[in-house]
Amino acid sequence: MATAGKVIKCRAAVIWEAGQIPSVEEVEVAPPRTHEIRVKIVATGICRTDDHVAVGLFPGISYPVIVGHEAAGIVESVGPEVTCVKPGDKVIPLCVPQCGECASCLNPKSNCCLKGHVCQPQNLMPDKTSRFTCRGKQVYHFLWTSTFSEYTVMPEASIAKIDDAAPLEKVCLFGCGFSTGYGAAINSAKVEPGSTCAIFGLGGVGLSIIMGCKTAGASRIIGIDINKDKFAKAKELGATDCISPNDFTKPIEKVLVEMTGLGVDYSFEAIGRIDTEVAALASSRLGSGTCVLVGEPPSGSQLTFDPRLILTGRKLIGSFLGDWKLKEALPKLVSDYMNRCINPxxxxxxxxxxxxxxxxxxxxxxxxxxxxxxxx
Structure with missing residues (x-):
């Protein structure tokens, strides 16, 4: 393209310091360097994690920063030695990279790349420099994606090529929310046909969990949220029951145990609150239930519960981005979408x-x- 190798001026939303809503600014985006790709973002979702950065609850962030990580776009240009994509390709940025070289990427049971934010900061590109400037100041990256910018630069470990016919304003959700929830049910919990499930939190991730549970053949899917306005959508997507903790005087876990006998086979916490994580664990079936933690609590949170909850046979597991190796999984998920197998x-x-x-x-x-x- 005509812009290849040149600095691009474009719109981006910059968070200048913690506690501020992103403000739309003109930024300068430098060309990609070796093993890097510059992408024109077409559509990007707003995720709760982005808000965690805005309010200062996401660990290890440097300000000013451009956040955003749930997006889809088109490759504008590539740096030297890039082979996975070419200009014009439709792509989805990966908020968890897949370098293909570290011990985690080489382990078929793990998707937690050691170059991702859980293990090291992604505030700058791998060479420890930024591709963004605004008002003459360096602006930091976020998760190597920074999709709240019309153009952004990322390493090739953080991008997946998708079907050229995919509608970018729809499949952008595969970059985080839908994949996280759907995968928590399909991959992490491995929900079985005929099972009972409870989902705490009916936001985008929680609703995606419901879709995963339905796909897996669960017979009873109970949605829990204090906002009853979410119940209609939850039932549309597969929930058989919806309840609000505010409607009961007893703890919600006791309500769920009474509804199901010994508790649900699979419980999912999709909010990121310590109290609901414990409630989700306590609502899982005595002796054989599985509780999956999906929501991300604020930095510094500590989980405390009675150890007898798991000594009596329950399992407590975590789900990291739905346990997908995204670089490999996203093209197939988008293909399933194009074939109407899934509908986010x-x-x-x-x-x-x-x-x-x-x-x-x-x-x-x-x-x-x-x-x-x-x-x-």
Whole structure:
């Protein structure tokens, strides 16, 4: 393209310091270096994790920063030695890289690449420099994706090529929310046909868990949320029951045990709150239940519970981005979408122009959106 090798000026949303909503600015995006790719973002979702950065609850962040990690776009240019994509390819950025070389990537049981944010900061590119400047200042990256920018640069470990016919304003959700929830049911829990499931939190991830449980053949799927406005969508996507903890005087875990006998076969916590994580564990079936932690608690949180909850046979496991190796999994997930095997479209409650990003964050914080997608 005509812009290859040149600095591009474009719109981006910059968080100048913790506690601020991203503000739309003109930024300069440098060309990609060796093993890097510059992408024109077409659509990007607003995820709760982005809000954690805005309010200062995400660990290891440097400000000013451009966040965003759930997106889809088109390759604008590539740096030297890039072989996985070419200009014009449709792609999804990976918020968890897959370098293909570290011990975790080489382990078929793990998707937690050792170059990802769990193991080391991703505030700068691998060569420890930034590709963003704004008002003459260096701006930091986020998860090597920074999709709240019309153009962004990422290493080739953080990108997946997808079907050229895929609608980018829809499949952007595969970059985080849908894949995280759907995979938690299919891959992490391995929900079985005829089983009972409870999902704590009916946001985008929780609703994706419901879709995964339904696909796996669960016979009873119970959605739990204090916001009853979410119940209709949950039932549309497969929930058989929806309940609010506010409607009961007893703890919600006791309600669930009474509803199911000894508890549910699989419980999922998709909020990221310590109290609901314990409730989810306690609501799983005595002797054989599995509780899956999916939501990300604020930095510094500590989980405490009675050890007899697991000494009596329950299992407590975590699910990291649905346990997908994304570079390999996303092309197939998008293919399944194109073949109408899965349908995350129902998660998109709002579509806004990028300039209205502040409105999108307000909808998220007010609990009025499932997923808000911003389009450039």
């Amino acid at each position: 479209d129902a998660l998109i409650s709002h579509t806004l122009p990028f300039e209205k990003i502040a409105e999108g964050f307000e909808l998220l914080r007010a609990g009025k959106s499932i997923r808000c997608v911003l389009v450039f």
